[in-house]
Amino acid sequence: MGITLEVNGRTIEAVKGETILTALNRNGMQVPTICNIKNLSPSGACRMCVVEVEGRENLIPACSFPIEESLVIKTHSPRVLRARKTNVELLLANHPDDCLYCERNGSCELQSLSEDLNIRERRIPGKKSPHKIDRSSPAIIRDPSKCILCGRCIRVCEEIMSTSTLDFAYRGNELQIATTLAKPLNFSNCTACGQCLIACPTGALIEHVQFPELETHIHAPGKIVVAQYSPAVAVSVAEKLGYKPGTDLSGIINAVLRRYGFDYVFETAFGADVMILEQARIYSEKRSGLQEYPLITSSCPAWVQFVEQSYPELIPHLSPLKSPQQLMGSLIREWFPRLYELEGKEIVSVVISSCTAAKSEARRVEMSRSGIPVIDLVLTTRELARLIRLSGLDLEQLEPDKPDAPFHSNGSVGLLTGVAGGEAEAVVRTIYQRKTGNELAPAKLHRFRIHKSFREMMVKAGNREIRVGSVSGLANAVELLKEIKRGKRKLDLLEVMACPDGCVNGGGQPLSMDEKIIRTRSRAIYDIDNGSTLHAAHLNPAIERLYNEFLGDPGGEMSKEILYRTYTKREVLL
Amino acid sequence: MNTETAQIDEILQRFPQIKRNALIPLLQAVQDEFGYISEEAIARIGAHLSLPTSKVFGLATFYNQFSFSRRGVYHITLCNGSSCHLARSGELLGEITKVLEISDGETTRDGLFSLEVQSCIGACGQSPVMAVNGSYYSGINVKEVREIIKQYREDASR
């Protein structure tokens, strides 16, 4: 059902019912947008995408106008440009001139819009709305003075994360983004997933930056500063450093961190290996008979918090294991000083992660040892990129380095946890080996790598079938849980990652809502795994050492003490 | 169960259908009953309708009818419709704000007076119009407003 549109004198084909914006984009034409998010329902709020349509009195928003008939369109006429420019100027009239001090300086959509539209003076003066910055959350800072009320955060938090922490409140010039009763974020049901922050076009939502704090530690005499970085970081920091998306920079990261002043550099993937091993054991022990709910993973802190708030009835089904970074954190506190004879020294334990929720997680009491957090600082991928640029090193000339033993994944399986489905895949490999004595051929798992929010597979391990599922995006998880509850689906093991596609798309990652880029990151991890020879956690030699020298038996007293955690029902306004 | 909880429950029972379009009538019932919408009410309404509380709060703050703080013993409504504006209701507002130190939507600290500015009460022929707990005063000036407030204050202290 083709319809022809005449756009700026050129004829293009459109499909009946699609929006003008879709038709333009497919034909290589762009109009600026603010409120529009691909794949989510159009809201038509910002009016930035307006175009001139012949025969219409007013300008038409391209993002929300369904094409029903042939149209003659101008996308960049003087009238359109003036309208866009005036509207951006109107936004700026209520916006602080803070670019130089702003976290989003250089990656801000408002900034680039005003540049593109050649705004060079403040033509519209005016009073600005008074606002307080909300710094209550250890992970997310909200600065309403920079908010342009596009509603993207609301829609992501509602439609993708199903937490609906935020909504519009009040109206007119008092319109604002608010949690229930306008409470600080920390008192809300925010899981700190950081997806809103990725969606935010401005600096109104940013992570709680801990980079300056790191600088105070790094050169302090006597302190041992230890870094661990997560798998998703290694394949995505490249984007911020001018490399091709998907480039694995772990070698470079090791080298830079060391030069920068870290005393030891580890990979969180080691913690992931330990977690996978324990997970497989817990599974085999606990899952003898059929149960209503599967054993559910607990490596994603946003997911864990979500369960504690919204689905406390699932707590008994959550795996009792800590997240990989916390697990590593405990080992760094308890085992690492013994290994390196650093007992009694002050150790500063730093996590570099794709995850903003890890910042919140690190502050939780369950994660502390005798009241002291095991992790001192959590930096995001974006903060790492800044650190690398600040280090003044020419990355091209840098020799890739190796992480310090023994917190090193050696193989590839720990890395897999960076992508949705990865943890489940890794656990299954170990379960299979434990049950059959043979290694599972990685090819068997290819169905688990299709790009879908929910993936399912059945693995025959000896005489038993294991049904494994993986779901990412909290909203998808909620749907799946409903299905499980209604008995429509039976699973033995379920991996849940809060962020769509998992940590590669975490709230601490380089800002992008482009699916293609996210997929490139996932593919990079798969490529590493495909090229690796050590395909399972139980094959990592360092793990054996850990159990022999420190933990004793898997699942033993010491393991539980160090690797397990507890959960508590959290009362918040949902 | 305390009485407020019981009263909220009673109201919820009047809306057994779990549909979003029951939200406004529900909030109206709560507002009518208590004169404001408490945190507990928000939480329970959200749970009853399976709606995130942020949506309940977001909706309620959109409309004039709902408030989140208790009303005063004397609730003043002042018309600031176009006719009343021409009849200088702005000056009356200034006077009330000055005398009671509250602005639209606020309650005095002693809980005695609260103020709500409305847009056209529907009696433009008698502008400017003010009401205290439903008793109307029309065609009044600044001095009379001061007197009226004084009168209520005296009533209260008696």
Added chain:
Amino acid sequence: MLPDKEFLLRLAQSAPSELSTDEKEMVTLLNRERLICPLVMVNSSISGIVAGAKETWEAIEQYVADRAIEIDLCESGSIGLSSEEPVISVQLPERTRLFFARVTAEKVSSLLDDLFHQVIPDQLLIGQLRREGQEPWSDIPYLDEIPFFGLQNRIVMEVCGIIDPFSFGEYVARGGYKAFLTTIRSYTLSEVCDLVRDSGLRGRAGGGFPTSKKWKVAFDTPSDQKYLICNAEESDPGAFMDRTLMEGNPYQLLEGISIAAYAIGSNRAYIYIRSEYKDSIRRITNAIKELRVMGLLGDNILDSGYNLQISLRKGPGAFVCGEETALIASLEGRRGIPSSKPPYPSTSGYLGRPTVVNNVETLSNLPGIISKGPEWFKSIGLEDCTGTKIFSISGQVRMSGLVEVPMGTTFDTIVNDITGGANKGRKLKALHVGGPLGCTVPLELMKIPVSYATLKSEGLVMGSGGILVMDDKSCIVDTVRYFMNYVNKQSCGKCIPCREGTRRMAEILESITRKPVDEEGHTTLERFKEVMQLENLAEVMKDTSLCGLGQNAPNPVMSSLKYFRSEYEEHIFDRRCPSNICTELRSWYIDVEMCTGCSICAKRCPAEAIIGTARHPYFIVQEKCIGCGICFEVCKFTAVYYK
């Protein structure tokens, strides 16, 4: 001897000739042609209550109780003279009905004393109601002989203020519900649509969109459920026609809703009514209940096979919820935020189903159109704009109230001839037509015939029909600033041009009506630049706002800039408000003769703008003065004055 249900239903379905003599007797009692005891009606709608109608009512009750007289005391709606409240009407058996104005409680007993002695006190009198079969009072004008009523053509408001809005019997006895019953018995859905098309009826809410066209789209869109919504939000400050219709004649509206619902093939209708309209809600609720009892609402209405439910929903208060998509969002339990059109409600509205939203006045026109025919309706008004329009007149005018005139009547007739023009000693200056989204109309346009098309060609809008009359003591800039502030508060905030644009416009107007010396120290030039900015903003807001609110928000500014530019310039360049309304523009002076040099003012001046030595006249340094007026208030010797 209450008439029973069967009788009323038969009455609604029969021609007068089909009734027996006894039944005809009953009808004359019901429609109050004949009375058994004296009838007293008190307008109990808000305009009456504010003026003291409640006390008047109690006084009447007391009066009859004291004297043990039997009267029929009833509530009524307003006859539309809201500046003359409390209005009551008294009808003695066999005589015509008399209307009285400003009957406050203390006047009740002397008025009734006189009346029961057949004496008519003329200070309070409005006039008598012409009615066949009743003996007129001599030397008393008929209502239709008074310009206020005589120059109107009341077809929708015909019996508002005259009938008992709580009595279904009276409505039926005056011919009510015949139209609806004829409709469902004799017309197919599309025939009703055609009738309304032939009548030329346009939506009365402001847009003037042909009513039948909207119906047709909804009718043609296949769906398992369709909805009719009566828009009774009436959110314009200064507009009160819809409320008067609901309070004066609720059954007419419900009959209209029923007809419209039938025409679009809907059996579910909602009335979305402002929650502040307590009196309208009371009447409509009662009427719906009555109609259910009568079997005129519900399943299989009078065995016609047609089902209809009408429910009332209280709008929780937001101007923008008058806009149809916002109204629908609100009904669905969401923030009242407009959505982009297309899709239009008529194809995808309430719960995604085809929905027609019509205004109260539009719907109230339907029973008349059906029972008297489209030709009759077309004979009223203009060829391309048929029927009447109700205007609510308020502000600085002799009589404020409701005026129903044929389309094509001039503002001059409406304001000068019908409502008496400006108050004594004042001169008209301008009209503001259409509320916050409306336009300032200068006197030179008073002579144009009012219709959707003529106003549009002048760049004006009709809006819902509120006319704010401004005399020479009003300030155009101040009024426009007021409206802009209002709109800014009422914008839903969704789209940038409206949310931010109205705010900046309001700020600019605010700065014009203020002394230029404030914290930001705006110079005249800057303020002038800002005014220039208004035009750019206005065009972009019109061009890009999502809904009618943002698109029309610049109307007051642009129209007043066009017709009253000099007044703006005076404010900006001379820093003077010619009507002395913008108090913050005032300049304060100390009269040398009167000043005793007590120095109080100097001590209290927040700007340290007053200088002098004790016991000598003080002096205000104009450059420092911020115009607060404190010196004026504190001076015990009235030495401070302003210009």
